[in-house]
Amino acid sequence: VTAGGGAATIAIRRGLLLVAAATMVTALLAGLARLGVLVGWGPRFAFAHGPLMVIGVFTIVIALERAVAIARGWAFVAPALAATAAVAMLAGAPGAAWPAGAATVALVAVNLAIVRRQPASFTLLMLLGSVALAAGTAAWAHGEPVFAVTPAWMAFFVLTIAAERLELSGLGLARPPRWAATALVVASLACALAAAAPLARHPLPARIFGGAIAAVGLWQLAFDVARRTIRRHGLPRFTAAGILLGALWLVAGGALIARRGLPPAGPLHDAGLHAVLVGYVLSMIFAHAPIILQAVARAALPYHPTMWIALAVLHVGLALRIAGDLALDDHLRQHGAIASAAALALFAAATVAGRLRRGKSAHPR
Numbered sequence: 001v002t003a004g005g006g007a008a009t010i011a012i013r014r015g016l017l018l019v020a021a022a023t024m025v026t027a028l029l030a031g032l033a034r035l036g037v038l039v040g041w042g043p044r045f046a047f048a049h050g051p052l053m054v055i056g057v058f059t060i061v062i063a064l065e066r067a068v069a070i071a072r073g074w075a076f077v078a079p080a081l082a083a084t085a086a087v088a089m090l091a092g093a094p095g096a097a098w099p100a101g102a103a104t105v106a107l108v109a110v111n112l113a114i115v116r117r118q119p120a121s122f123t124l125l126m127l128l129g130s131v132a133l134a135a136g137t138a139a140w141a142h143g144e145p146v147f148a149v150t151p152a153w154m155a156f157f158v159l160t161i162a163a164e165r166l167e168l169s170g171l172g173l174a175r176p177p178r179w180a181a182t183a184l185v186v187a188s189l190a191c192a193l194a195a196a197a198p199l200a201r202h203p204l205p206a207r208i209f210g211g212a213i214a215a216v217g218l219w220q221l222a223f224d225v226a227r228r229t230i231r232r233h234g235l236p237r238f239t240a241a242g243i244l245l246g247a248l249w250l251v252a253g254g255a256l257i258a259r260r261g262l263p264p265a266g267p268l269h270d271a272g273l274h275a276v277l278v279g280y281v282l283s284m285i286f287a288h289a290p291i292i293l294q295a296v297a298r299a300a301l302p303y304h305p306t307m308w309i310a311l312a313v314l315h316v317g318l319a320l321r322i323a324g325d326l327a328l329d330d331h332l333r334q335h336g337a338i339a340s341a342a343a344l345a346l347f348a349a350a351t352v353a354g355r356l357r358r359g360k361s362a363h364p365r
């Protein structure tokens with residue numbers, strides 16, 4: 001793969017995204033199976049749900065985005081290895097954790113190269129996030145149970161997204177004051193250190209971990225440039241809404257973990273984990289999808305107002321699921337989870353609608 005945007009390179013990038021999309025479908029069905037909603041081939045993959053999501057979907061997407069950003073052919077090794085791990089997991093082949101671990105180490109190397117090129121708080125935070133991912137994945141490859149590595153995987157998402165928002169919020173005129181940038185770095189460090197405890201066989205210091213991720217969410221609510229772009233129209237408003245709603249879930253999830261802990265399984269585990277992984281991560285993905293796809297796959301993903309329906313269903317579904325978790329109401333959590341999964345299908349439909357609309361306006365009768 002070359003770093004440029006030749007037809008072959010774009011085809012490979014799109015192929016990798018296709019692997020991520022196919023893995024997402026199986027990972028979603030697997031997640032529903034974990035809640036007793038047995039659809040299609042999901043039950044067969046129920047116990048692979050977490051690694052499928054983290055490695056097989058998001059490590060591919062994030063590593064691909066980083067490889068395009070650094071524009072070096074060797075950087076594509078990271079998403080290619082993550083895709084290899086995804087295919088191995090989908091095929092039920094043993095040893096998928098090894099290419100997964102190698103992918104995350106390659107991502108650390110890419111982020112190191114980015115830090116050397118541009119030493120800044122946000123590049124360092126991204127590097128730290130990828131180190132958390134690599135540490136968690138190496139522990140998983142060595143046989144640690146998924147629940148023990150999940151905080152490190154969560155730290156990866158929180159730090160990567162926070163770094164991205166710190167970078168974007170520092171570009172405009174109303175950039176956050178220096179103390180605020182320092183506060184974000186301190187909260188991110190606390191999050192990463194706390195997430196490392198279970199890897200060293202210590203209990204997760206839930207108050208520190210939850211408090212730190214809630215602080216990152218509060219930072220975004222106070223300083224993210226989305227607070228201003230929410231006043232605009234069309235795609236910028238949609239993106240800002242996705243970012244601010246995601247930040248609200250990060251605060252809520254962090255507060256829940258700080259208060260009630262993150263047990264290895266059960267409704268509280270589900271609630272704390274998915275407030276962050278669905279509420280924050282998927283909301284950010286909805287918000288950034290048009291930008292990421294344009295940059296990575298050169299595929300325009302035009303805005304369509306029906307994207308709002310998908311965003312609303314995602315968040316309402318998650319609220320129901322977490323209410324069901326806290327009230328120990330299985331039906332409520334199942335219906336909420338089905339709604340969150342349906343939100344992804346609605347988002348895909350909205351993007352098709354956007355492309356059709358653009359096609360029509362590009363070829364008026």
Ligand code: HEM
Binds near residue numbers: 032050053150269337
């Ligand atoms: C609608 C979407 C989703 C559903 C229905 C779902 C469902 C579940 C369920 C039921 C569990 C077990 C929780 C427990 O301990 O009781 C779980 C665990 C987990 N989920 Fe999800 N999930 C979804 C989305 C996601 C996303 C987007 C991610 C990653 C970004 C993710 C990552 C994980 C991880 C890492 C675990 C821990 C795995 C384990 O303990 O084996 N999930 N999920």
